[in-house]
Amino acid sequence: MLLFYDLIFLCYTMISIRNLTFSRGNRKIFDNISLDIMPHKITAIMGPSGTGKTTLLKLIAGQLRPDSGTLLVDQKNVHHLSRTELYKLRKKMGMLFQSGALLTDMSVYDNIAFPIREHTQLPESMIRTLVLMKLNAVGLRGARDLMPSELSGGMARRVAMARALALDPEMIMFDEPFTGQDPISLGVLVKLIKTLNQTLHLSSIVVSHNVVETASIADYIYLISEGKVAGQGTPEELNTTKSDWVQQFMQGKADGPVPFHYPAQDINSDLLSNNAKL
């Protein structure tokens, strides 16, 4: 059965990025990168902080424009779409922001009902059923009446996950879902991403630098560094790769191709030089 699915869906990619370049000011965030996101898989995008992983998600969602290159989502070039078409496409995408980005003046229930109310004409009773189902999927049905300020960080992320699922998207993007979580909520989030991806046949993109958690659920990993794809493959392939940089990143070594020290002159001459600022 699984093979059958694989055969059908390997015929096309969910997202295909070709020769994409994006810069902020004079700094090139992405330099001619190409990558593919397969449907119904969990694709992880990892890299050191500040490599523009979140920027990549914003490019995919059409919130930012690349300098050059193409970015196809579901066979459509995101940056050539009209506003209406883009909004239509976004209904197929869910996005989980790092902060959760819940609307602070609404309860948990209303936060999840919000996109359903805005985009459908469903009666309130059916919306209630949908909201409770989404909340149940993330285990927070009992928290429906809380306000976002009363939630812990992990709960806020789960509510945001339920909201991202509200419109039954085909793909979902997780922006740093594991950052700053205690071990228990970390475990919950890892399990949720995995099970939701399987049960709802989603295509998931996980942007993260938590190697262990991400590698445990990802089907395919792209490592991005300094605007380029520095390594790619399944978690097993990456763990056995010969590249020093990939090894350093995957195993979290303090020193390696990425030096421990920020570039500076030699320490002896630096300490002995007489340039003390008085």
Place this chain on the structure above:
Amino acid sequence: MNFFQSIGHSSLKFLAKLGRSSLFFSAILTGFGYTLSRPGLLIKQLYNIGVLTFWLIAISGLFVGMVLGLQGVYTLSTFGAESSLGIMVAASLVRELGPVVSALLFAGRAGSALTAEIGLMKATEQLSAMEMMAIDPLKYIIAPRFFAGFISLPLLAALFSAIGILGGYLAGVELLNVDSGSYWSQMQGAIDFHDDIINGVIKSIIFAWLVSWIALFEGYDAVPTASGISRATTRTVVTSAFAILLFDFLLTALMFGAS
């Protein structure tokens, strides 16, 4: 050389900002239909922006009117013209002080709150999250707030003038014994509906547009950090004050200068 460079740099920055804010404003206008179709959103903002500013406007209006009454009697009595107090109080309030002072207060109370609210929504990615849910924040968040401000301020300015005239009555007539009949009848005789009242209303409508636009744009354009939002809030109050006073001068010159 650096001096000229910095002039050029800041002019370019100013023009770019002006361009962004114009695009922003045209986007708000396209949200007009949406706001009409969602009266609940508008009413909530009318309460937040208009109703909650009422007491500030009412109390300030009372005191400004009372001061006008006191100063008016003091000055007019040197010519023995205390009976014209009503004209002086009403004309100053309806033409100038009502629209201008209430707009300044409105910028301080409601404008700064709007900037901080929108800036914080931007910083916490709530606006981005809405875009990702395919809901346009310009329509859902910004447009109702703009139209609420646009409706509220002219009404608040009218209240300010009305309460100010009562304040002038209290100070002039009740406290300093100006004749009550001449206070009202001179006012009724001299204040023209078109020249004074309508012109004052036009001013307050233009100030309402300016303040709501500046406040919302500064919030939307804010650097999404704590210091960025605090700077944007300051800019809202400062820019609004400048814009109000500049436009007041221009409008006064247009409306009353020719006669």
